[in-house]
Amino acid sequence: MRLHREGFTIMITTGLVLLALNLFAYYYLLSDNSTAILLLAIISLILFVLIVQFFRIPNRLLTTGETQVVAPADGKVVVIEETTEGEYFKDRRRQVSIFMSPLNVHVNRNPITGTVRYFKYFPGKYLVAWHPKSSTENERTTVVVEAANGTSILFRQIAGAVARRIIWYVKEGQPVKQGEEFGFIKFGSRVDVFLPLDAEIKVNIGDVTKGGVTVIAELPS
Incomplete structure (x- = not known):
């Protein structure tokens, strides 16, 4: 499987935004709440995986035939x-x-x-x-x-x-x-x-x- 070129910008942007959000929460917003930090990390990971899977190109044996x-x-x-x-x-x-x-x-x-x-x-x-x-x-x-x-x-x-x-x-x-x-x-x-x-x-x-x-x-x- 590979990833489609149309998704590169979206995937990189999404990854950077989620990373920044999690770092901000870890150091400032939720620094004293480890449960909330973990929950945010899990949600961010799920969201990123959903974005990535959308742009997947699975390996396939394509069908060919004139008719x-x-x-x-x-x-x-x-x-x-x-x-x-x-x-x-x-x-x-x-x-x-x-x-x-x-x-x-x-x-x-x-x-x-x-x-x-x-x-x-x-x-x-x-x-x-x-x-x-x-x-x-x-x-x-x-x-x-x-x-x-x-x-x-x-x-x-x-x-x-x-x-x-x-x-x-x-x-x-x-x-x-x-x-x-x-x-x-x-x-x-x-x-x-x-x-x-x-x-x-x-x-x-x-x-x-x-x-x-x-x-x-x-x-x-």
Whole structure:
């Protein structure tokens, strides 16, 4: 396991603030109360560990396959439905949505190999990620990747009530590889994937996914 570069500043800052707080409490604020000092140290350690675990990147054997669509994120499947995708395709698609809690790994991975044909960032609100309007009103990005066989997949990072910053590493015209990072969302959010109607969905509502590993759909060969 390793730690994501997006968390270095937050982890160092948090560590220094907690260290300063504990030193101040030990020498001045709580110098005569050993129980309170110990309790503060334990709480600080737990908080720091929670921050660090959020930015972890576990070692994984990634799934690859030309007709397989892998999960772009760790989390829980909260939506599987046929809907109209109105931003890029403007037609009917199968939508699979994965909710990411603050305890999940938050690396976002390309669901297929191909070329980025469309990318757009939208500033917006921070409604809870499961709110019906979060996919159209929250801060978000939209990425469309076209595979070698011409099939296109749209996936969208959506910030939640806690997440306040979306990171992306792709741009239009860029070739991308299945399982590689395309972005990161800090502290909880959602990723929507829009698939062709003839895609065979391989997950169910409530399933737990692993980014880059879990196959969420099979495309026609």
